[in-house]
Amino acid sequence: METATLKVFRFDPDKDKVPYYQDYEVPVEGTLLNALLYIKDNLDPTLSFRAFCRSEVCGSCAMKVNGKTKLACKTPMKELVETWKGKPLRIDPLDHLKVIRDLVVDIDKPIEKMKTLIPWLVPDPRVVPTDPMHESIIYPEELEAYKDQIHCMLCFSCYSACEAVEDYERYRGPFAFSRAYRFQVDRRDIETAKEKRIRYAISGGLWSCVQCQKCLYVCPKGVKPAEDIQNLRGQAVRKGFTDKPGAKKLKHYVDWIYATGQINRLYLPEEVYGNREAREKLTKAYEEMGVEVWEVPKPTKGLMKFRDIYLEILSKEEKALDLDFSHVRKIDKMVSDIFKADICTIVDRVHEEGKGGKLIEKLKGLFGGDNG
Amino acid sequence: MVKVGFYQGCCFQGQDAHMFETMKKTFKAIDVELVLLEETTCCGGNTIDEENRKLSYAINARNIALAEAKGLDMLISCNTCYMVIAKAKRAMDKNKKLREEINNLLKEEGLEYRGTNRIYHLLDFFRDVVGYDRIRKAVKRPLKGWKVAAYYGCHVLYPRETAVDNSDNPSSLQEILKALGAKVIDEYENKDACCGYHSFYTDKNMTLKKLDKILGSVREAGADIIATPCPLCFKSFDIYQTNMENPPGVPSSFLPELMAYAFGISKEESGLSHHLIKVEKD
Ligand code: SF4
Numbered sequence A: 001m002e003t004a005t006l007k008v009f010r011f012d013p014d015k016d017k018v019p020y021y022q023d024y025e026v027p028v029e030g031t032l033l034n035a036l037l038y039i040k041d042n043l044d045p046t047l048s049f050r051a052f053c054r055s056e057v058c059g060s061c062a063m064k065v066n067g068k069t070k071l072a073c074k075t076p077m078k079e080l081v082e083t084w085k086g087k088p089l090r091i092d093p094l095d096h097l098k099v100i101r102d103l104v105v106d107i108d109k110p111i112e113k114m115k116t117l118i119p120w121l122v123p124d125p126r127v128v129p130t131d132p133m134h135e136s137i138i139y140p141e142e143l144e145a146y147k148d149q150i151h152c153m154l155c156f157s158c159y160s161a162c163e164a165v166e167d168y169e170r171y172r173g174p175f176a177f178s179r180a181y182r183f184q185v186d187r188r189d190i191e192t193a194k195e196k197r198i199r200y201a202i203s204g205g206l207w208s209c210v211q212c213q214k215c216l217y218v219c220p221k222g223v224k225p226a227e228d229i230q231n232l233r234g235q236a237v238r239k240g241f242t243d244k245p246g247a248k249k250l251k252h253y254v255d256w257i258y259a260t261g262q263i264n265r266l267y268l269p270e271e272v273y274g275n276r277e278a279r280e281k282l283t284k285a286y287e288e289m290g291v292e293v294w295e296v297p298k299p300t301k302g303l304m305k306f307r308d309i310y311l312e313i314l315s316k317e318e319k320a321l322d323l324d325f326s327h328v329r330k331i332d333k334m335v336s337d338i339f340k341a342d343i344c345t346i347v348d349r350v351h352e353e354g355k356g357g358k359l360i361e362k363l364k365g366l367f368g369g370d371n372g
Numbered sequence B: 001m002v003k004v005g006f007y008q009g010c011c012f013q014g015q016d017a018h019m020f021e022t023m024k025k026t027f028k029a030i031d032v033e034l035v036l037l038e039e040t041t042c043c044g045g046n047t048i049d050e051e052n053r054k055l056s057y058a059i060n061a062r063n064i065a066l067a068e069a070k071g072l073d074m075l076i077s078c079n080t081c082y083m084v085i086a087k088a089k090r091a092m093d094k095n096k097k098l099r100e101e102i103n104n105l106l107k108e109e110g111l112e113y114r115g116t117n118r119i120y121h122l123l124d125f126f127r128d129v130v131g132y133d134r135i136r137k138a139v140k141r142p143l144k145g146w147k148v149a150a151y152y153g154c155h156v157l158y159p160r161e162t163a164v165d166n167s168d169n170p171s172s173l174q175e176i177l178k179a180l181g182a183k184v185i186d187e188y189e190n191k192d193a194c195c196g197y198h199s200f201y202t203d204k205n206m207t208l209k210k211l212d213k214i215l216g217s218v219r220e221a222g223a224d225i226i227a228t229p230c231p232l233c234f235k236s237f238d239i240y241q242t243n244m245e246n247p248p249g250v251p252s253s254f255l256p257e258l259m260a261y262a263f264g265i266s267k268e269e270s271g272l273s274h275h276l277i278k279v280e281k282d
């Protein structure tokens, strides 16, 4: 029978000064959980791990294999052996949680963190009948908005893999933001609670997520915390929480891409951090080298039609007013001043004349943009 | 000669326009013609998704449709552009209603998303279309004695649906570096940590912490330089590193630059001699 070596993390705080690894030879059969149960039944009854349902429901069996977070009862041994090409499989408890014993971790902390985001429904009396004899109906279309999030089984895989948890103690955790978002889009939840949740989310690190997408990758239930975090960020800005750098960055993207088809990395430090010097320094450096600097990106060919599509979508989603039209007009003026014509007529002319060509030649290997 | 549509994003124009020139030379050496997809726009940088996901899908359905209209597959170098566009492609392919709605808007420009053409990132393009062998054969100046730390960056490995390699134990980058003759360092402590690029304008502190970790462990592993296929990771390493309180001075490179150099293109023209953190190695 094909076998594999599991190097399992062992630690009993009552007995061991430091953790150590113990090797076990297990059959390559069934899931990682089967292998652990094999150890417990046949090789070493002292090994501790959690696994209640054995069928991807309870969320208790998450752990790490060679550093990657896996749900033991969902992960075939065969797949692990193939991925790691026969190398030993190092089994560790989840990251960012205190080890109770061997692979068993203490999950109190992330649960407490989650509670700070009001992960429950605060009923709006205008929507939810106060009389308990009346039903509170949820329509299928409404459920659509949070149908994935409700499958979270609190396995803490995402909490373990999260880059933001790793480097920011207060960060609430991917799953916690997904929970919060689930109520943000529930019609029965009262507006004042939604407002509070956003405020708490911001102080809980909403803008500290690095968008690494690891939470999407490790979630065994198809929850997409990184995307919920994006949605929450959008809500934050729309609710007027616009003072954080991340909110200003978002506004930069929304306006500049509409106006020119591109972001403007020269202006990003200024519009986000008020750092005007960064732009001036760079512009000066280029000019000293005899390089002509356009302070706007080359407007994309077909820009006016692109704008139509952009605005159409925003209007349909009732978000057209998120565009700051006075900002857009300012950008238009910058473009017109540089190209000495009206934005509508410029775009295609620039491309015909190929003004960019000369620039490329001069700009030999200069780095340093957007150094905020 | 293979022809492929090249998506430039923000990394290959304006102040970085020369990067496209390097790319063209690098690809010529392996018999690939890059056709610049001029009418494409910024992919939204995974930030437009915060404003509205459908807007992100529409922008990128348009980007893909522009390549399709030319009958070309699309090559994307930036990890984030790749992921954002690949997510849009998946949504368009899976959701018929969305596709109809967006195609209705694209009609005005005479465009249609059909889903007929592929999108590639550098890594799977090199592996599946070019082949490691052809890269090996194009090498004129093997990177002998270069100890190169392989750094993938997040968005080519996560999420699962759009990953271009085995997310847990990828190999394409190592294979390419080996083909260039370099000594690959792929076991260093923080090889899988995020480069921090995307938090520079949302939480700068986070970026600096990430850099500190990655650069520290690269140094500890004894590498001469980092190689990444993602221009954003590269910028984080080269540019944002200078924002650290004590920049460790670890040099980095964007993979096509190293390839250009190994293919015999001068250090100057490859871009390698213009980094903020000097590349001393020859
Ligand atoms: S995307 Fe954000 S929430 Fe998800 S794992 Fe990365 S840092 Fe954490």
Ligand code: SF4
Pocket: A059, A151, A152, A153, A154, A155, A156, A157, A158, A159, A174, A175, A178, A218, A219, A220, A221, A222, A223, A225
């Ligand atoms: S979001 Fe997914 S990975 Fe995170 S705790 Fe819930 S089920 Fe587990």
Ligand code: FES
Pocket: A050, A051, A052, A053, A054, A055, A056, A057, A058, A059, A060, A061, A062, A071, A072, A073, A074
């Ligand atoms: S044992 Fe319940 S999810 Fe694995």
